Amino acid sequence: MANHVSALKRVAQTQKHTAVNRQRKGVLRANLRSFRQKLSQGDTEKVRPAIPATLSSIDKAVHKGLLHKNTAARLKSRLMARVNGLAAK
Numbered sequence: 001m002a003n004h005v006s007a008l009k010r011v012a013q014t015q016k017h018t019a020v021n022r023q024r025k026g027v028l029r030a031n032l033r034s035f036r037q038k039l040s041q042g043d044t045e046k047v048r049p050a051i052p053a054t055l056s057s058i059d060k061a062v063h064k065g066l067l068h069k070n071t072a073a074r075l076k077s078r079l080m081a082r083v084n085g086l087a088a089k
Contacts, residue, residue, distance in 0.1 A: 025066055031057045032075075039082050047083055054079065 002008045035054040038046045058075055061067040067075075 021064075021066060024061065024064060028057055028061045028066065035079065039079075039086060042086060042089075044087055047086065051080075051083065 002011050031054055035047075035050050038050055055076055058067065058072045062069050062072045
């Protein structure tokens with residue numbers, strides 16, 4: 001356990017940051033889950049309006065440090081490939 005004041009402060013800060021990051025990560029996952037569910041239904045009318053919000057949430061996660069920029073790029077690329085594949089059908 002931490003014995004110095006600065007170490008105790010660091011522990012408290014880490015707990016706060018961890019709680020915030022868990023909440024943000026949960027929001028991101030929920031957003032991705034709902035988007036993937038719309039994709040699996042195969043209705044382009046439901047998918048198109050959700051694209052900007054989903055991509056925005058991924059970009060926000062990168063900005064906040066939750067995701068690496070390459071991970072976000074890969075996620076966005078795969079999602080858009082599925083959207084474009086759905087539109088081609």
